[in-house]
Amino acid sequence: AQKITQTQPGMFVQEKEAVTLDCTYDTSDPSYGLFWYKQPSSGEMIFLIYQGSYDQQNATEGRYSLNFQKARKSANLVISASQLGDSAMYFCAMRDLYNNNDMRFGAGTRLTVKP
Amino acid sequence: DVKVTQSSRYLVKRTGEKVFLECVQDMDHENMFWYRQDPGLGLRLIYFSYDVKMKEKGDIPEGYSVSREKKERFSLILESASTNQTSMYLCASSPQSPANQPQHFGDGTRLSIL
Numbered sequence: 411a412q413k414i415t416q417t418q419p420g421m422f423v424q425e426k427e428a429v430t431l432d433c434t435y436d437t438s439d440p441s442y443g444l445f446w447y448k449q450p451s452s453g454e455m456i457f458l459i460y461q462g463s464y465d466q467q468n469a470t471e472g473r474y475s476l477n478f479q480k481a482r483k484s485a486n487l488v489i490s491a492s493q494l495g496d497s498a499m500y501f502c503a504m505r506d507l508y509n510n511n512d513m514r515f516g517a518g519t520r521l522t523v524k525p
Numbered sequence: 526d527v528k529v530t531q532s533s534r535y536l537v538k539r540t541g542e543k544v545f546l547e548c549v550q551d552m553d554h555e556n557m558f559w560y561r562q563d564p565g566l567g568l569r570l571i572y573f574s575y576d577v578k579m580k581e582k583g584d585i586p587e588g589y590s591v592s593r594e595k596k597e598r599f600s601l602i603l604e605s606a607s608t609n610q611t612s613m614y615l616c617a618s619s620p621q622s623p624a625n626q627p628q629h630f631g632d633g634t635r636l637s638i639l
Contacts, residue, residue, distance in 0.1 A: 419565075443625050453534075455615060455630035462625055501567060507624040511556060511575060515567040 412437045414504050416516035423492045424524050430477070431487040431519045433502035441507045444485040446476070449499040449518070458500075461485055462507070492523045528552070531616050531631035539639055544603040546634055548616030555621040557599035558628060559583075559591060562613040574599055575621065606638045 413436040423429035435444065446458045461469045461476045469476045477486040485504075489496055502516040532547035550557065556575050560568040570583030572591040580591050588610060592600040599618075603610055613635050617628040 414567075416567075445627055447627075447630075453613065453633040453635070455617075455633075457627040457629070460625060460627060503568075505624070511558075511573050511581065513558075513570070513628060515560075515569075517565055517567045 412439070412442075412504055412506065412512070412514045414502055414514050414516035416502055416519050418519045419517070420520045420522070422522050422524060423489075425494060426491055428488060428490045429492055429521065431489070431500050431502075431521065433485045433487065433516060435483050435485065435502075435504050437483075437504065437506070439506045439508070443505050443507050444476070444478070445503040445505070445513075446474070446485075446487045447501045447503065448496075449501065451498070455501070459487070489521075494523050494525060497521060497523045529616055529618055529629050529631040531614075531634050533634050534632060535635050535637075537637045537639060538603075538606050540606060540608060542603075542606045544606050544636070544638075546601040546603075546614055546616075546636070548599045548601070548631055549597050550599075550618040550629070551597065552618060552620075552629065553596065554618040554629075555596075556619045556628075557593065558617040558619075559589075559599065559601045560615045560617065561585065562615055562633070568615060571601065608638050610636065611638045612636060 442463045444461045448456045459471045475488045505513045558573045559571045574593040590602045616631045619628040
């Protein structure tokens, strides 16, 4: 069975600094995708970035990048130049790419950006 | 822009009531999902549907049922609400393919059962 682990319940970062949010996963499937979502206090889930298990390069989307280490089964999210608006819950999720219906989510990390 | 709309942001109901949570998507997605979100547990899948009138149980279906009569609408039903169903409920949709597409979420419904 697939499992996602986010070991940091809460993180603090100073505005304009970079921060890394940890995510490790466990799967026996060879083909899978990893997703990161942001959930502000208003509640909506916002998709940030995607990494496929066969992708050769780490994914990047603006200030977001994914530090993908396949052998270690980790997919950490890096946010550069943190902004106050980055304060939110962040969820890591994984899906077997041959089973479009089975998305597994981690418990989440609450990030607080300090001015 | 993609849009998933949940009928209520906040809802308060009483124990034993039958509760309906509605979700509509305008992206012509085949797949639709209902999750429950509780602190420290992340999102847990209640039910999903991959086509009209089709449904599959997720990890925690007990006490819930679903209905998908039209492609764009997916309803979650609490047959007899109980206090342990107080939670945040999130609806999502995604296309059947390609598989690397993310799920798109609604704004969530904070449900309180008194």
